Amino acid sequence: MDVVIIDYGVGNVKSIEFALNRLGVQALLTQDADTIKAAKRVILPGVGEASSAMKNLETCELHRVIPNLKQPVLGICLGMQLMCNYTDEGQTKGLKLFNTDVKQFPNSLKVPQMGWNTINNLKTNLFKGIKPNEYMYLVHSYYAPICSETIAQTTYGFPYASALQKNNFYGVQFHPERSGHAGEQILKNFLELPEANCKP
Incomplete structure (x- = not known):
């Protein structure tokens, strides 16, 4: 299994690796x-602040690479938020993968939750x-x-999207790598x- 974790200076990478x-x-x-x-699976982690994280992706030119990936891609926490159109955090434009x-x-x-x-x-x-x-x-x-x-919801004061999916792009607001056996099952899933998983 050829899995890459995108290295852009943010994220609790070690816990994902473990x-x-x-x-x-x-x-x-x-x-x-x-x-x-070339990877079969790509993970976009994220723990930190949105505007600086997005600048890091832009510095590496990865903001151009990620939207064109065809294999399954998973954004975690801030990684998921950066896959959206925009975030209020730092008034940051995202990758526009989720509408x-x-x-x-x-x-x-x-806050934080x-x-x-x-x-x-x-x-x-x-x-x-x-x-x-x-x-x-x-x-x-x-x-x-x-x-x-939205493919999963969580309620904190009100319901919000705790997971998103469009075509081969997936995002989870929670940390599966820190969520015990259930989180590991989600990573396993x-x-x-499928390689060409283009429909919800």
């Missing part, structure tokens, strides 16, 4: 465009074997609203997605 190792997969951390294009804008949680809620919360309304084989209301680990102050590309 989670993949437990599944018997050795992932390659890289920012090389040709290596990324939604990322919003900041209102001041009425404690940090800890375990449930996912439900699960769609697509990314959640094969995952029961509704399974707990996932989240840490974030911004959220993607429910939209036509991602690794097993």
Whole structure:
């Protein structure tokens, strides 16, 4: 299994590598465009601030590479948010892979949302074997609203999209690599997605 994790200076990369190792997969951390294009699976991690993270992608010219990938791609946390049209964090334009804008949680809620919360309304084989209301680990102050590309929801004050999918692009707001056996099952499901998975 040829899996790459995009290296652009943000993200809790080691925990993703360890989670993949437990599944018997050795992932390659890289920012090389040709290596990324040739991989069978691509993961875009993200822990940090959106505008600086996007600048890092642009510096590496990866903002041009990622939207043209044809294999399954998984964005995690900030990685998912950068795959959207726009995020309020730093007034940042994203990769425009998901047709939604990322919003900041209102001041009425404690932010960041940090800890375990449930996912439900699960769609697509990314959640094969995952029961509704399974707990996932989240840490974030911004959220993607429910939209036509939503494949999982979480409620924190109100329902929001905790996973998105369009064609071969997937995104999860939670951290599967930190979410125990259920999170590892989601990573396993991602690794097993069909090569040409173009429909929800």
